[in-house]
Amino acid sequence: MAIDSNQQQSGQQVKSVNAKVVIRDLFKIFGDDPKMGLEQVRNGVDKSDLLEHHGQVLGLRDINVDIGEGQITVIMGLSGSGKSTLIRHLNRLIEPTAGEILVDGVDVMTYSKKQLRELRQTQMSMVFQKFALLPHRTVLQNAGTAMRVRGEDEELINVEAYKWLERVGLKGVENQYPHQLSGGMQQRVGIARALTSNAPIMLMDEAFSALDPLIRTDMQNLLLELQQDLHKTIVFITHDLDESLKIADHLVILKDGHIVQQGEPQDILLNPKDPYIEDFVGDINRARVLRARSIMTPLNGSVPAEAQGQVDHDDTLESIIARSGGDIAHAYVVVKDGVPVGTLDMTVLLKSLVPRISSDNGVRNY
Amino acid sequence: MAAYDWFFDLVGLREWCDAEKTQGAMSMAELMAKANGAAAETAWWDVPFPSLDTLNKSCGAVSRTRDFTVSIENAFLGVKDSLKAVLDPLTQPLSWMLDGALSLFVSTPWWLLIGVLLMITYYASRNVLVTIFVAFSFFLLAFIDHYTYAVQTLSIIFVCTIISVLLGVPIGIAMSKSNTFQRFTIPILDMLQTLPSFVYLIPLIFLFSVTESKLYGIAIIMYAIVPVVRLTDLGIRLVDKDVIEAANAFGMSSRQKLFGVEIPLALPNIMAGINQTIMMALAMVVIASLVSAPGLGTLVLRGIRNLELGVGLVSGFAIVLLAVVLDRVSKASLARINTAHSH
Numbered sequence: 001m002a003i004d005s006n007q008q009q010s011g012q013q014v015k016s017v018n019a020k021v022v023i024r025d026l027f028k029i030f031g032d033d034p035k036m037g038l039e040q041v042r043n044g045v046d047k048s049d050l051l052e053h054h055g056q057v058l059g060l061r062d063i064n065v066d067i068g069e070g071q072i073t074v075i076m077g078l079s080g081s082g083k084s085t086l087i088r089h090l091n092r093l094i095e096p097t098a099g100e101i102l103v104d105g106v107d108v109m110t111y112s113k114k115q116l117r118e119l120r121q122t123q124m125s126m127v128f129q130k131f132a133l134l135p136h137r138t139v140l141q142n143a144g145t146a147m148r149v150r151g152e153d154e155e156l157i158n159v160e161a162y163k164w165l166e167r168v169g170l171k172g173v174e175n176q177y178p179h180q181l182s183g184g185m186q187q188r189v190g191i192a193r194a195l196t197s198n199a200p201i202m203l204m205d206e207a208f209s210a211l212d213p214l215i216r217t218d219m220q221n222l223l224l225e226l227q228q229d230l231h232k233t234i235v236f237i238t239h240d241l242d243e244s245l246k247i248a249d250h251l252v253i254l255k256d257g258h259i260v261q262q263g264e265p266q267d268i269l270l271n272p273k274d275p276y277i278e279d280f281v282g283d284i285n286r287a288r289v290l291r292a293r294s295i296m297t298p299l300n301g302s303v304p305a306e307a308q309g310q311v312d313h314d315d316t317l318e319s320i321i322a323r324s325g326g327d328i329a330h331a332y333v334v335v336k337d338g339v340p341v342g343t344l345d346m347t348v349l350l351k352s353l354v355p356r357i358s359s360d361n362g363v364r365n366y
Numbered sequence: 367m368a369a370y371d372w373f374f375d376l377v378g379l380r381e382w383c384d385a386e387k388t389q390g391a392m393s394m395a396e397l398m399a400k401a402n403g404a405a406a407e408t409a410w411w412d413v414p415f416p417s418l419d420t421l422n423k424s425c426g427a428v429s430r431t432r433d434f435t436v437s438i439e440n441a442f443l444g445v446k447d448s449l450k451a452v453l454d455p456l457t458q459p460l461s462w463m464l465d466g467a468l469s470l471f472v473s474t475p476w477w478l479l480i481g482v483l484l485m486i487t488y489y490a491s492r493n494v495l496v497t498i499f500v501a502f503s504f505f506l507l508a509f510i511d512h513y514t515y516a517v518q519t520l521s522i523i524f525v526c527t528i529i530s531v532l533l534g535v536p537i538g539i540a541m542s543k544s545n546t547f548q549r550f551t552i553p554i555l556d557m558l559q560t561l562p563s564f565v566y567l568i569p570l571i572f573l574f575s576v577t578e579s580k581l582y583g584i585a586i587i588m589y590a591i592v593p594v595v596r597l598t599d600l601g602i603r604l605v606d607k608d609v610i611e612a613a614n615a616f617g618m619s620s621r622q623k624l625f626g627v628e629i630p631l632a633l634p635n636i637m638a639g640i641n642q643t644i645m646m647a648l649a650m651v652v653i654a655s656l657v658s659a660p661g662l663g664t665l666v667l668r669g670i671r672n673l674e675l676g677v678g679l680v681s682g683f684a685i686v687l688l689a690v691v692l693d694r695v696s697k698a699s700l701a702r703i704n705t706a707h708s709h
Contacts, residue, residue: 093614120617132612136630146616197616 017068020201020233021090026063026099028085028257031056034097047256059085061258063099067250069200070231072223074244074265077254083237086254087203090235091124092116103201121150125194129206131186133178139165139189140174146197157196164192168222184215188222195226204236208243220246241280245269245289253277266294270352282355287318295352296334296342307333313341317349368423369413379425386427442569450573457580460587463525464579468660471521476513480504491698503691512662512684519661519688522654523647526583530591530643535636537591538598539624548599559592563653571657582654589650593642601635602628634704641696648689662688 029037029050037056047058060082067073077083088094089101092108101108103123111119125146133142141148143161148154165174168188178186187207194202208216224247227234238244244251245265252262261273269289272278293313311320313336324330324346334342374383414420421428429437471479483504488497507516541548566585574581605628613623629636655663662685669678 091615093611117617117619120615122617124615126612126615128608128612128615130608132606132608134609134627134630149616149618149622203615 017071019066020069020104021067021235022100022102022105023063023065023067023086023089024100024102026060026086026089026101027097028059028082028089028094029056029097030059038097058257059094060089060096061256063259065252065259065262067233067235069233071249072227072234072236072247073250073252074236074238074248075252075254076238076241076244078239080256081254082257083239083254084205085257087205087235087237090201090203091120091126121146121197123199124201124203125197125199127187127190127194127202127204127207129209131178131183131190131210133186133189133193135178138175138177139170139181142178142189143192143196145193146199160196160198161192164195165189167195167226168192184211184219187211187219191219191222191226195230201233201235204234206237206239209238209240216243223247241284245284253280266290270294285318286353286355287321288316290317290352291315292317292320292332292334292344293336293342295348296344297348298342299340307331307343309333310335310340311344312336317353320344320349368420370416370421370424374425379427383425383427442572446572453573457574457584460525460529460583461578461580463529464522464583467521467525468518468579471517471524472514476508479517480508487695490702491695492702493698496694496698499694500691503687507684507687510680510684512665512681515660515662515665515681516684516688519648519651519663519685522582522586522651522659522661523644523692526586526590526647526651527640527644529583530587530594530647531640533587534591534594534639534643535598538595538636538639539602539629541595541599542602542628551595555592555595558588563589563650564656567654567657576658579659582651582657582659585654585657586647586650586659590643590647593646594636594639597635597639597642598632601632601639604635605631634700637696637700637703641693641700644692644696645689648685648692652685 027038027041029041031037031054033056037050037054037058040050040054040056041058041061045054050056050058063086065073075083075086085094089096092101096109103119108116108119134145140158140161143165144157147157147160162174165171168191170185170188170192173181173185178189181189187210190207208219211219220243236244236247248265250262251265251268253260253268255276261268261277266289268277269281269286272281291313292311292315295317296313308324308330309332311323311332311334313334320332328346328350330346332344333340334344374380418428418431418434422430480501484497484501487500488494491497504513504516507513537551541551563585566588570581570585609627609631610623613627618626651659651661652663652666655661655667662681665677665681666685668674669681
C-alpha cells in the first residue's frame with residue numbers, strides 16, 4: 001500500500017519535469033533491406049528470428065523515452081542491448097529506420113546537413129568511452145574543440161577552455177598532450193571538452209567504463225557535483241547497475257533492443273517488472289541504494305509520539321540501520337526540508353531489504 | 367600441309383582463307399622450311415599450339431603476331447599527334463621546372479648549396495648526427511669530382527618528388543573517401559608499379575622529343591607517385607574511428623575533419639610514402655639517363671657503354687651514397703613526426 005502511493009508520487013515527479021528530448025517509436029534495423037526488416041519486426045518477429053530468416057540485425061525496437069530537462073537519464077543494458085546505438089540516434093550519428101527524435105519539440109529527422117551540424121555544435125556535446133581526444137593537439141586545444149569548430153575567437157576559446165579544465169581538476173596540464181595523461185585525466189579532458197561547448201545536452205557513452213573502479217567513483221562524484229551547479233540534460237550510457245543507481249534521475253533498462261522497464265531507480269528496485277530486472281537487482285546492496293522516501297508510510301494526521309528520532313527523506317537505509325543499532329523495534333519520522341512527511345518502521349525497512357527472487361536461478365545469459 | 371588445315375576445311379572457311387590471303391614478308395622459319403624442301407607431315411605428338419602464326423600457315427586470312435604488333439604500333443602512331451597536342455602544353459611547365467631547378471642547383475656556388483642543404487637537413491631532422499653524415503657525404507662526392515653530377519640528380523629528384531606529392535596526396539585522399547574511385551585506381555597503381563621501368567620510356571619517346579626534359583620527368587613521376595598515393599589512402603583509412611566519430615559529434619564539416627583531424631593523424635603514413643617516393647625517384651632517375659636525363663646515371667651508362675669499369679663502379683657508389691643520404695634525412699624527419707604523434 002505504502003509502495004503503491006509512492007509509485008504514483010514518483011510518477012508525478014517525472015511528469016512535472018519538462019522533456020528536453022523526446023524519442024518516439026524509434027526503430028533501427030541493420031542490414032541491406034531495413035524496410036522489409038521493419039515490417040517483420042512490426043509484425044512481431046523477434047531479434048533472433050529476424051537474423052536467422054531475413055539476415056537483418058535488430059538494433060532498436062519501439063523505443064519511447066522522455067529525457068527530462070536538467071536531469072540525468074541513464075540508459076542501462078548489457079553489451080549488445082543497443083544502448084550505444086540509441087545514444088547515437090540523438091545526434092544522428094546513426095540514422096534511425098523509423099521514428100521521431102524531438103529536441104525542444106522540433107523533429108531532428110527533418111534537419112538538413114547544415115542544421116544537423118549546428119545542432120551538434122551548439123545543442124549537444126558528447127563524451128566517449130575511449131576518450132577520442134585529438135592526439136596531435138594539447139589538452140587546452142582539445143578542450144576548446146567545440147568552440148573552434150564553431151569558429152569563435154581564439155582568445156575567448158582559451159579563456160573558456162582554461163576555466164573548464166580548472167573546474168574538472170586539470171589545472172596545470174593545459175599544455176601537455178593527451179598521451180602524457182592517465183586514463184582518468186584524459187576523460188576529465190573529455191568532460192571539459194563537452195562542457196566548453198556549453199551545449200545544454202550532454203551525451204555520455206560509457207564515459208567511465210574504461211576507468212578503474214576508484215577513478216570511476218571519483219568521476220561519478222565529479223559528474224554529480226558538476227550537475228548540481230550546471231543542470232545539464234545528461235544522457236548517460238552504462239552497463240553497470242551500481243553506477244546507474246548512483247547517478248540516475250531516470251533509469252531506462254534496455255535488453256535486446258527494446259525497453260524492459262523505465263522509471264525512477266528506486267521504483268525499479270522495489271517493483272521490478274521482469275525476471276531479467278529482478279535478477280539484475282538481486283545482485284546489489286539494497287540498503288545502500290534505497291532511500292527512506294521510497295519505503296516510508298506517508299503521514300496521515302499527527303506525528304506519532306513513539307518515534308525514536310527523525311531521518312531525512314533522502315537518507316539511505318544503510319545509514320538508518322546504523323542509527324538504530326539493529327534494533328527492529330525502532331521507528332522514525334521522515335522529514336523533508338524540516339517538515340515531517342512520513343514514518344518509517346524498522347520492520348518495514350527490514351522487509352524492503354528482502355530480495356525479490358534469488359539470483360541463483362538467474363535469467364541473465366552472459 | 368600445315369597442322370590446322372583440317373579445321374578450316376571442316377568449318378568450311380577454306381574459300382575465305384584463300385581469298386583473303388595476306389602475303390607478308392617471309393619469316394626465317396618459312397625460309398628454312400623452304401630450303402629443306404616440302405614440309406613433312408607433322409606427327410600427332412608434335413602438333414603445335416594454335417597460335418596466330420601457326421594458324422596463318424593453314425589459313426592465309428589469319429594475321430600473324432607481328433602484323434598484330436605492327437597494328438598496335440600504327441594505332442599508337444595514329445593517335446600520337448592528337449595526344450601530343452593535348453599533353454604537350456599540359457606538361458610544358460614540367461620541362462621549365464626541371465630545367466630551372468637544374469640550372470639553379472648547378473649555378474649555385476658549391477659552398478652555398480651545401481650550406482643550404484645542410485640547413486634543410488637539420489631543420490627537417492633536428493638530428494646532428496644525420497647532418498654531419500650528410501655533410502661528410504657531399505664533401506666526399508665533391509672530392510672525387512662527382513659533385514655536379516650528384517647535384518643534377520638531386521635537382522631532378524627534388525622537382526619530381528614535389529610534383530608527386532602535390533598530385534599523389536590529393537589522389538590518395540580521394541581514394542580514401544570513395545571506394546569506387548579506389549577500386550578503379552588500384553589496378554592503375556599496380557600496373558605503374560610492376561611495369562618494367564624501361565617500358566615506360568617507349569611510348570614517351572614517341573610522344574615527346576628526347577631533348578625535352580619533361581620526357582624523363584614524366585617517367586620518374588609515374589614511377590615514383592605510387593607509394594605516396596597508396597600510403598595517403600591507407601593513412602587516412604587507418605585514422606582512429608573513435609576520433610572521427612568525436613569530430614562528427616562536435617559538428618565538424620568535411621573540410622574541418624580533413625585538415626584538422628584526418629591529414630594530421632595520417633601524417634606519419636604520408637611521410638613514409640614520401641620517403642618511398644624519394645627512393646623510387648632516385649631509382650628511376652638512373653634509368654632515365656637512357657633518355658638524356660643528366661646526373662650520376664649518365665656516368666653509369668658511360669661505364670656500361672664503354673666498358674669503363676672504374677667509372678661505372680664509382681658512380682654506382684655515388685648513387686648509393688646519395689640514396690642513403692636521402693633515406694636517412696627523410697626517415698629522421700619521419701621519426702620526429704612519429705614522436706609528436708606517439709600515444
